[in-house]
Amino acid sequence: MDLSFSAEHDAFRAEVRAFLKTNLPPHLRAKADVDAHFEMPEIMEWHRILYKKGWVAPHWPNEHGGPGWDAARRFILTEELELAGTPGLSPFGLIMVGPLIMQFGTDAQKARFLPKILSGEEVWCQGYSEPNAGSDLASLKLRADDDGKGNFVLNGQKTWTTYAQYADWIFVLARTDSSGPKHKGISFLLVPMKTKGLVVKPFLSIGNTLAFSETFFEDVLVPRENLVGPLHGGWSLAKALLGHERTFIASVGASTRLLARVKRIAAETRTPAGVLFDDPIVRAKIAAMEIKLEGLRMANYRAIAGAQLGHAPGPESSLLKIRGSEILQQLFELAMSIMGHDSLSWFNGASSVPPIEEWVPSQWAYYRASTIYGGSNEIQRNVIAKMILNLPGA
Numbered sequence: 001m002d003l004s005f006s007a008e009h010d011a012f013r014a015e016v017r018a019f020l021k022t023n024l025p026p027h028l029r030a031k032a033d034v035d036a037h038f039e040m041p042e043i044m045e046w047h048r049i050l051y052k053k054g055w056v057a058p059h060w061p062n063e064h065g066g067p068g069w070d071a072a073r074r075f076i077l078t079e080e081l082e083l084a085g086t087p088g089l090s091p092f093g094l095i096m097v098g099p100l101i102m103q104f105g106t107d108a109q110k111a112r113f114l115p116k117i118l119s120g121e122e123v124w125c126q127g128y129s130e131p132n133a134g135s136d137l138a139s140l141k142l143r144a145d146d147d148g149k150g151n152f153v154l155n156g157q158k159t160w161t162t163y164a165q166y167a168d169w170i171f172v173l174a175r176t177d178s179s180g181p182k183h184k185g186i187s188f189l190l191v192p193m194k195t196k197g198l199v200v201k202p203f204l205s206i207g208n209t210l211a212f213s214e215t216f217f218e219d220v221l222v223p224r225e226n227l228v229g230p231l232h233g234g235w236s237l238a239k240a241l242l243g244h245e246r247t248f249i250a251s252v253g254a255s256t257r258l259l260a261r262v263k264r265i266a267a268e269t270r271t272p273a274g275v276l277f278d279d280p281i282v283r284a285k286i287a288a289m290e291i292k293l294e295g296l297r298m299a300n301y302r303a304i305a306g307a308q309l310g311h312a313p314g315p316e317s318s319l320l321k322i323r324g325s326e327i328l329q330q331l332f333e334l335a336m337s338i339m340g341h342d343s344l345s346w347f348n349g350a351s352s353v354p355p356i357e358e359w360v361p362s363q364w365a366y367y368r369a370s371t372i373y374g375g376s377n378e379i380q381r382n383v384i385a386k387m388i389l390n391l392p393g394a
Helices: 007-023 026-033 040-053 071-084 091-104 107-119 234-245 252-268 280-308 316-347 360-371 377-387
Strands: 124-127 143-146 151-158 169-175 186-192 198-203 212-223
Touching: 007 040, 007 071, 026 040, 040 107, 071 252, 071 280, 091 107, 091 124, 091 169, 091 186, 091 234, 151 169, 151 186, 169 234, 186 212, 186 234, 252 280, 252 316, 280 316, 316 360, 316 377
Parallel strands: 124 169
Antiparallel strands: 143 151, 143 169, 151 212, 169 186, 198 212
16 A cells, blocks of 8 residues: 655645745734634634635535545645644534535535535534533434424533534534434434523533533524424434544644653753753653554554545544543643643643643643534444444443
């Protein structure tokens, strides 16, 4: 299998770098330089810039407004955006519900929702997790009862709803039938966030951001036309959506950028004998992470080469998710250990540590969730056990 990029792909990579050099606004570049947290208005500002360029949805087909690129081009754009530290676009419309509507939605739903997802005119959030149904998604309790007048009536709660306070729409899995197996009575619904009875309560995360919310539904009316796919058939849509979510989830570009930051911190941290980067133990730890990351990069290239040949993503996406999230966490842990007492800067005032270190503690805390979101790593191991090792299902 040839894992090298073509001359055309190399030229495209150069085009992306030139675009980033002239089109990433200075105030966003300043934040990117220190890997600071981007707020939702900044994320949507970058969304509109990429939309204007035609690069906001590299995986969308031409008929729905995307560029219709091959897998290699999509990977190159994603990697270069991550390497540059640009704001990560909200995935809920572009990567999750958008492709799902293309696959399962009616013509009316495609015409109504897809253009506004693409332009960023409407922002989405995901209503999957519940207080007692996270990784065991089929145990969800949110009810959607038919009122006999062409509506569903929703009652229940979602949690860990990322950036719900900024969203115009939420897609939810709701229970429409409790009589059979728990995964048989679930439906997929689209709900406007301003519907009467829907309440969002953001809460502070350990990363010091209001990234997550609890979302409450009390007699929320949803028109039946907002049902996507068959009634009680939402489980198939849920699995399809998670497949879209895990596409390019290895975060190779983000980890490559973080590894470079770890090296800079080590090179700029002085010791009585010189700098930490000269310490053989520190060098060995950095080398070990480089080897792990290079292995992940090759595995990612292999998956992309398979996609170029027309192979649909299989259980290898679970392998990429596990290793990608673990390497990201391990790199933050290495950065924190090299920073030493500076890693406590979270509790100190501004400018108490060098700018290159300032956001590391907050990001370290935020990315503790990377082995949970996108389908927990425990669930991914179950997928590998069943699909690759042919072990009995859990």
